[in-house]
Every structure is written in structure tokens, then in C-alpha cells.
Amino acid sequence: MLTTLIAFLIVIGVLVFVHELGHLIAAKSVDIAVPRFSIGFGPRVTGFRWGETEYVISALPLGGYVRMAGMEDTAALEGGEELAQEPSDRDFDAKPLWARIWVVSAGVLMNFLFAIVVVTGVALVYGESINPTTRVAIARQDSLPGAAAPLGMIPTGAELESINQVPVENWNDVLELFADAGPGPLTLGFSDGQTVTLDLPQEERVRVSVLQRIQPFAEPLIGGVNTGSPADVAGIEEGDRVIEADGRPIRSWTEFVDVIRAHPGEEVALVVQRGGEEIPITVTPEPVQEQLPEGERLEIGRLGVSQQLELDHRRVGLGEALRQGWETTWGTSTAIVRLVGDLFTGDASPRSLGGPLTIGQISGETARAGLEVMLQWMALLSVNLAVLNLLPIPVLDGGQLLFLFVEAVRGRPLSVEQRLRLSHVGLIIVVGIMVWAITNDFLRLFGI
Numbered sequence: 104m105l106t107t108l109i110a111f112l113i114v115i116g117v118l119v120f121v122h123e124l125g126h127l128i129a130a131k132s133v134d135i136a137v138p139r140f141s142i143g144f145g146p147r148v149t150g151f152r153w154g155e156t157e158y159v160i161s162a163l164p165l166g167g168y169v170r171m172a173g174m175e176d177t178a179a180l181e182g183g184e185e186l187a188q189e190p191s192d193r194d195f196d197a198k199p200l201w202a203r204i205w206v207v208s209a210g211v212l213m214n215f216l217f218a219i220v221v222v223t224g225v226a227l228v229y230g231e232s233i234n235p236t237t238r239v240a241i242a243r244q245d246s247l248p249g250a251a252a253p254l255g256m257i258p259t260g261a262e263l264e265s266i267n268q269v270p271v272e273n274w275n276d277v278l279e280l281f282a283d284a285g286p287g288p289l290t291l292g293f294s295d296g297q298t299v300t301l302d303l304p305q306e307e308r309v310r311v312s313v314l315q316r317i318q319p320f321a322e323p324l325i326g327g328v329n330t331g332s333p334a335d336v337a338g339i340e341e342g343d344r345v346i347e348a349d350g351r352p353i354r355s356w357t358e359f360v361d362v363i364r365a366h367p368g369e370e371v372a373l374v375v376q377r378g379g380e381e382i383p384i385t386v387t388p389e390p391v392q393e394q395l396p397e398g399e400r401l402e403i404g405r406l407g408v409s410q411q412l413e414l415d416h417r418r419v420g421l422g423e424a425l426r427q428g429w430e431t432t433w434g435t436s437t438a439i440v441r442l443v444g445d446l447f448t449g450d451a452s453p454r455s456l457g458g459p460l461t462i463g464q465i466s467g468e469t470a471r472a473g474l475e476v477m478l479q480w481m482a483l484l485s486v487n488l489a490v491l492n493l494l495p496i497p498v499l500d501g502g503q504l505l506f507l508f509v510e511a512v513r514g515r516p517l518s519v520e521q522r523l524r525l526s527h528v529g530l531i532i533v534v535g536i537m538v539w540a541i542t543n544d545f546l547r548l549f550g551i
Contacts (some may be wrong), residue, residue: 110470285303391404
């Protein structure tokens, strides 16, 4: 519990600091007066003054703000007290439109830059993680409709040698070729001479669904157990080997996952091997909603465990590391944008939103997994923060950019009163989203 709390405060503190530092640097660069830089909202806990700016840590550690001169319409909403002052040419509103756009955008840009730098640094220090296997396990073999049907011919553990006659040496090669696969035939060649040809459909979501059925073979070994999860409650431990689930012998991690997915909210009898002893365990997978690539929603079971993997690492140069940093950040950004769009259209369940408890839990798990994993989580969360801050909701950066866009179109800014009214509406929306996310956290916590 203490590890989770410390990890949460570190992750949130660093990301908020990075975001607000972007606003601070941009404001100083165009000579806007900055009375206060705060990590957290509400009453000041501690801090110091350097030059004209007071740097503080405030009581509520769920965000932060940079108080700029001339932004009285947002001062109260950001958690600072009102500061009476005479208008000045160093006020935010006194600066040209381009300068204000730069200042408002800088926090988001800083979060994107942070993610790129972190992913690049991880790649340089730790190298590229490589799953050395080319052995295959097919997920959900009991339901292989349409284009996925030929996958039923592939035995568990079969060794993949080529994809469309291009040799593969590890699972990274497999994923790269899958990512490039378009509609049409895809021929999988195996070491025993067998070939299986898939006729991939035109629709991208269905095509992705078919290819996601092809998983790397992994032993059914428990690598980690989430605190408070169904697995933790049932007594499953790290290092356990699952040898039987629901009366079926288990040969691979994928087979184990299939059984758990198929029994949301139902008791499942397991047999695990621990220290040479076979131990019977009964678990009840947590029911959760999953959005399938085909667009369907499916209730599945989850235990809150991770598999034990042995990955190789390949050293990479600066150019390759930068490419990974950019591609990972861009790919994460587009995935988050799609998810936000799906939430608005109803294609994704609102239950998928997570709040501080979810962030804290994952932060604790990644901290226990090691610095490399924790840094990757921070990069992912930084991109989340950047994208969500671009939503056109007043009090978020996207809302402030919307105000500036309106000013550019109409030739004059909105009045302070108009911005205040809209900012209060935006605050209500943001608080509503936070309440919903925290409610989801508690529902997950109590298995509802």
C-alpha cells in the first residue's frame, strides 16, 4: 500500500511538474509575469520564492497550475486566491495572439516531448525488448469464425518460420509483419513444412481481430499478482504454474487466459504447481466489459495477474531510439484519440475510464516491476495527460485554445465575464468526469 501511494505521488508529481513547467517556460519566454507556480490545488503547504515567482506545493495533489498576470478569470478555478493588480503590458491578455497560443499549448507540447525523451532514453539504456519465441498459440480456439477459421489448423506451440515467405526470427518480427499486413492472403509457414493461409478481410477492425488471435506461445507461469485482485484474494502467488483450469489441462498462457475470459463472475477451479506441490485453488474472475476490434462489446473475466516473460534486449543507437520514441508516442496518441472518440459515440464503455485509484494501482505495480516498466508507464500517462488536456473544455488547455480561436475569428476576445461563465461550466464537466472515473475505480475495487 505504501509503495503504491509513493509511486502514485511520484508519477503524478513528475507529470504535473513537466506540464506546468512547459507553461512557465513559455510564459517567461514572452515576458508574461508569473506570480505563482503550484504543484497541486488548494491551500499552500510549502514552497519558496525565486524572483517574482512563488513555487509551491499545494494540498490537493491531483494537478497544478501556473498563475499568470492578467488571468484572473481562471485564478479561482485553478485553486489560487485572487490577486488584485493594475493592468500591465506583462499581463497574459496584453500579449499578441501568437504568444498566448504558444503559452497555452506549451504544457501539452512538454508532455509529448517528455514521452518521446523517456521512451528514447529507455531504449538507449535498456535496449529494445525482444520476445525471442516464434512459437504460436491461438487465442479463443473454440470460436474461430470467418477469416479466422484456418487458425484452427495450427497446433499449440507450432514454430512459425515465415510470413508471406519473409523469415521471422522473433515475435517482434511477427508483429512488424502483422502491422504491415493489408487485405488479402497472408501465408504462415511453419518449421514442420505446414502452411496456413488467411484471407484477411478489407475492414481493418476485423483484420486486426483475426491477427490478434495469433499469440506468442508462453508457459502458463504467473509473473505478477495485483494487490486486492481476485487472484490475490484466492491465494495465487508469483511463480505459480497453472496446470489445470476448469477441468482442462493447461499447456500455454493463452489457454489459461481463454478459460478465465470465458467465466466472468463464475467460480473456476484451478490447479497450480508450487515448489513441486500441486495446489487446488478456486477463483472468481472479475467481470469486465471489453471492446472488441469488430465493434462488439463482450463481458469477460479477469484475475489481475500477469504472465512471466523472459525477454531479450538488443542494444540500439540514438537514431533507432529516437525513432522508437516518436513512433511510440504518436501511436499512443492516436490510440487515445480513437478511444475518446469511441467514448463519445458509445463504441467504448464509460466503465473503461479510470481515476486516481486505477492510476495509483498501476503506478504501484509498475514500480514493483522495475524502473524500466515504471518509466514506460509514465510516458504513456504523459501522452494521456497531453491528449485529454486538448479536449475543448474550458479550464483545460483545449478550452483556452478554443477561446483564442474564437478571438482570432471574431477579431476581439471574449469578455472576462464570458470566460468565467464558460470556465465554470467547464469545471462542472471536468469534475463530473472525475467523479465518474472515481466511481468506476470503486466499482472495480468492490468487483461490481
